[in-house]
Amino acid sequence: MKILTKAERRVPYIWIAFAWSCVALAWGPAAALAAGASPSLRELAVATAFCFASFLPWALATRRLFRLCHRHPLGEGRDASSVIALLLTGVAVIPLLTLVVPAIQAAIALISSSLFGPPQPLAALARRIIVTSLFAVPTYVAVIAVGQTFVWAGRARDQEARSARAELRALRAELSPHFLMNALGSIAQMAHLSADRAEAALSALANVLRSGLTAENEMCMLADELGAVDEHLLLYRQLNGRLDYRRAVGDSMWQRLLPSRILIPLVENALTHGETLPDGTRQVDLKVTAAPHATRIEIGNPAPAVARASNGLNSGLDHVRQRLAILYQDRFRMTVARNGTWFSVVLELPDA
The missing domain is CATH 3.30.565.10 (Histidine kinase-like ATPase, C-terminal domain)
Structure with missing residues (x-):
């Protein structure tokens, strides 16, 4: 019964990629249907691809956000400092992750306006990033909630392993005195002979x-x-x-x-x-x-x-x-x- 190491607690990238792919596949058709009642296959594909691109930065940052949860766990008597750290990180991380796709689009528009049209004015680009960041707040909260769940699940496994090891030591120790007393008693009798x-x-x-x-x-x-x-x-x-x-x-x-x-x-x-x-x-x-x-x-x-x-x-x-x-x-x-x-x-x- 071993206690999990930090490396063993890490969620494999394959599972992170799978989870975010499921989210993108769910959001893509929903976004296309919200834009029009009868979207074409091309519009569905474009909307799904856009969702994949939008969630890719989140997928790449998920492991770091999980590590943030390990450093600032909730429910340990220092919730105020942990909440402040998580909120300040969110204020910095959410805009950073949401501006990736608009920034790439703006850069491509500067090179070739045939793909995304002419470059947006800076004011319009900033407004888009702010609005997208507000919509991304629930996403950040969901990732942090999953990370906190992993923290407490890991600690529950650690506690179970420690309890099991303590019980094993107790069981082994319970057998030893009986054997030792019998052996010493026999040796004491033997010493007379x-x-x-x-x-x-x-x-x-x-x-x-x-x-x-x-x-x-x-x-x-x-x-x-x-x-x-x-x-x-x-x-x-x-x-x-x-x-x-x-x-x-x-x-x-x-x-x-x-x-x-x-x-x-x-x-x-x-x-x-x-x-x-x-x-x-x-x-x-x-x-x-x-x-x-x-x-x-x-x-x-x-x-x-x-x-x-x-x-x-x-x-x-x-x-x-x-x-x-x-x-x-x-x-x-x-x-x-x-x-x-x-x-x-x-x-x-x-x-x-």
């Missing part, structure tokens, strides 16, 4: 915590995520003994992006709630394959013959589902299935 084993377990725990604290980015490569899983499993071996970890990863999958530390709670659930093999060994299978436009990750473990209720299991799965919902909305799939004595969680995460 073997100082060397306790030291090795503390070293493994330090590696796990170091990698977790340095994982600031919300997304990471699959290779880094699997490295974090390996560190957790090494700690598990130090604390609990035998583990059968089977991993299958497609050759082209290692660089795929996925949410950082999203697999850790699933692996911890498999270790904590899975059934042990007859010799006491825990088994965890992890398989990563490519799905259409997605990365498919399956984590499985043996399950008891009779399903047992477990709030801890449901809590861990709910945390993962909540994180994925924040990051991907409804573009991911998380399937929890029990097939006889085998329990599996399957994630399908869309490609970035």
